[in-house]
Amino acid sequence: MRTQILSDQELVNQYLAGSEIALEKLIHRHKDKIYTSIYCTVKDQYLAEDLFQETFIKAIDTLRAGKYNEEGKFAPWVMRIAYNLCIDHFRKLKRTPGVVTSAGDDIFKYMKFDDTPLEEYQAVEKFETKLKDLIEKLPDDQKEVVILRHFFNFSFREVAEYTNSPLNTCLGRMRYALINLRKMMEEQKIALR
Numbered sequence: 707m708r709t710q711i712l713s714d715q716e717l718v719n720q721y722l723a724g725s726e727i728a729l730e731k732l733i734h735r736h737k738d739k740i741y742t743s744i745y746c747t748v749k750d751q752y753l754a755e756d757l758f759q760e761t762f763i764k765a766i767d768t769l770r771a772g773k774y775n776e777e778g779k780f781a782p783w784v785m786r787i788a789y790n791l792c793i794d795h796f797r798k799l800k801r802t803p804g805v806v807t808s809a810g811d812d813i814f815k816y817m818k819f820d821d822t823p824l825e826e827y828q829a830v831e832k833f834e835t836k837l838k839d840l841i842e843k844l845p846d847d848q849k850e851v852v853i854l855r856h857f858f859n860f861s862f863r864e865v866a867e868y869t870n871s872p873l874n875t876c877l878g879r880m881r882y883a884l885i886n887l888r889k890m891m892e893e894q895k896i897a898l899r
Contacts (some may be wrong), residue, residue: 714780722769733762736781740788743858747792757795761788782860782868789858833896840890848883851876 712720712728714735720728740761745754764787768774774783841852847869854860854868862880866873890896 718769718774718780729766732780736784739781739859740784743785743860744788744792746859747789747857748795753795757788757791760791764791779867782864785858785860785864786868789854836894836896837887840887840894840896843890844883844886848879848886851879852883852887855880 712731714732717728717732717735721732737758741754741758744757744761745751748754748757761784765774765784841849844852850869851865854865855862860868862873862876865871865876869876871879
């Protein structure tokens, strides 16, 4: 006997009607993509797990309050919640002082936790910082596409749904973002190696 595969919206409706199993199926269906997106953004397993749980707690609270109105777009809606929680985390982090030396350096950047040479960590960290600074300089529409595509692993179709833009517009924004990033990297003599 073939089992019927229910859409996200049908599962949401069943959950709202009292079926906890429907919610379990929704979470199981999207957990890998959402967790991976969070992890790729925060680069910390325990923090990613916390933010993943917080994402679904927030989604459940919104569903129970009757405020969910994204018919047929459950996955992008939950990804948006996860994205916003990651952004909130980084905003809080910027306001939280770290452990610094008398010279003002964060001591954690000097610690090693595996066999990778410290210089490699510092080189990667320096490049990531420069790249994030360049992404921040992009026009908002281009920046949004880059962040959703590369840091949250959205497909271009999901980016289009999330931004409420045509697919070709999103592809064009990514193209111009990459052109602009290359130009800025050349101007600032930033190399990939």
